[in-house]
Amino acid sequence: MKRTLILGDTGLPKRSNDLLEVSNRIYDGKKHESWLLAFSPDQENLPEGFERIILVQDEGNICEDARYICAIIMDLHSTYAFDAILIPGTWIGRMVAPRLAKRLQVGLVAEINDVKTRDDALEFVRTAYSGNILSGIAITSSPPIILSIKPGIFTWEQKSGVNTIIQNYTKKLQSPSSLTCLKRKQRSVSYDIRDSKVLVSGGGGAKRAYPLLETLAKALGGEVSVSRKLVDQGIANRTIQVGQSGKIVNPRLYIAIGIDGAIQHVEGLRNVETILSVNTHSDAPICSISDVVVVGDAKIFIEKLLQRIALENEGTIHDQYRGERK
Numbered sequence: 001m002k003r004t005l006i007l008g009d010t011g012l013p014k015r016s017n018d019l020l021e022v023s024n025r026i027y028d029g030k031k032h033e034s035w036l037l038a039f040s041p042d043q044e045n046l047p048e049g050f051e052r053i054i055l056v057q058d059e060g061n062i063c064e065d066a067r068y069i070c071a072i073i074m075d076l077h078s079t080y081a082f083d084a085i086l087i088p089g090t091w092i093g094r095m096v097a098p099r100l101a102k103r104l105q106v107g108l109v110a111e112i113n114d115v116k117t118r119d120d121a122l123e124f125v126r127t128a129y130s131g132n133i134l135s136g137i138a139i140t141s142s143p144p145i146i147l148s149i150k151p152g153i154f155t156w157e158q159k160s161g162v163n164t165i166i167q168n169y170t171k172k173l174q175s176p177s178s179l180t181c182l183k184r185k186q187r188s189v190s191y192d193i194r195d196s197k198v199l200v201s202g203g204g205g206a207k208r209a210y211p212l213l214e215t216l217a218k219a220l221g222g223e224v225s226v227s228r229k230l231v232d233q234g235i236a237n238r239t240i241q242v243g244q245s246g247k248i249v250n251p252r253l254y255i256a257i258g259i260d261g262a263i264q265h266v267e268g269l270r271n272v273e274t275i276l277s278v279n280t281h282s283d284a285p286i287c288s289i290s291d292v293v294v295v296g297d298a299k300i301f302i303e304k305l306l307q308r309i310a311l312e313n314e315g316t317i318h319d320q321y322r323g324e325r326k
């Protein structure tokens, strides 16, 4: 039986099972097992759908040490010989995947966003040349297949219950890392935009209005995200950047304020139900993919909308979007 190991998403553990969809596509209906390597002492909130979860007690921030994670995966692989190892394309995953491929002397297909079958061979699709083309890559090396997967692309839909075996990983490996964690700093952004149902997103044209984005997001029951422009200018934190080098998001409502709509930004929008864009230029690329376009100034738009929300019966506007996804 084919066996896949999936490295858990430490930032958003409940999204770890999205990678089950990749495993299902690789084995295309053939019988296989998917195992999860999770760094969490919280047994109550473990993701579903895995045949086995290997639980590592995260003492001393192991889940943020790529070398340690690699050493654990290598150890598990020497016992269980996985056919595929799937790594989420998070900041830590991006450090783990190439290290692992090097140690196992196999190829790595990084940041895939699709799995296809062509002439009976598997093909992994990823973007190239700053998102301008899609390239299909076939793996010819012997197993395991190692892939890192762009977060937010695949969604797993539970079909039938799976009985999960929980196994504690108790081995104390000698630390392969020369790094020591001296102090842990609290993240300045407490939410993950991949989980947001309403995003108020600011770009280069919303610089002047940036402080108002949060007020609007709160009024609509959502969170703030940004384009890379505001991150590069040091105005916003990289953790809330949408796009190719940021995060892929799938809110029900995405309000793009002063965002031009470069391909690298739009690549971060998946399954968004409604896009509303506000731009001084009606020919900005974002307008052509928007459901509603407001031509005008970012700050004036936000101020007027906030006034309108204040006048509306509380909740009328955002209840429409806050409900659970269908």
Ligand SMILES: Cc1cc2nc3c(=O)[nH]c(=O)nc-3n(C[C@H](O)[C@H](O)[C@H](O)COP(=O)(O)OP(=O)(O)OC[C@H]3O[C@@H](n4cnc5c(N)ncnc54)[C@H](O)[C@@H]3O)c2cc1C
Pocket: 130, 202, 203, 204, 205, 206, 226, 227, 228, 229, 230, 241, 242, 243, 244, 245, 246, 247, 257, 258, 259, 260, 261, 262, 263, 264, 265, 268, 278, 279, 280, 281, 284, 296, 297, 298, 299
């Ligand atoms: C390898 C690579 C990876 C990248 N990854 C990302 C990524 O992950 N995410 C990302 O966002 N970008 C990414 N970029 C950058 C991307 O190419 C664009 O440069 C960036 O998205 C532009 O941001 P912007 O649209 O906010 O700003 P701008 O290009 O400056 O556009 C500003 C927009 O606001 C409008 N505007 C101006 N003034 C106002 C106003 N007062 N009111 C309303 N509208 C106004 C303008 O008409 C314009 O449409 C990447 C680039 C490369 C090369």
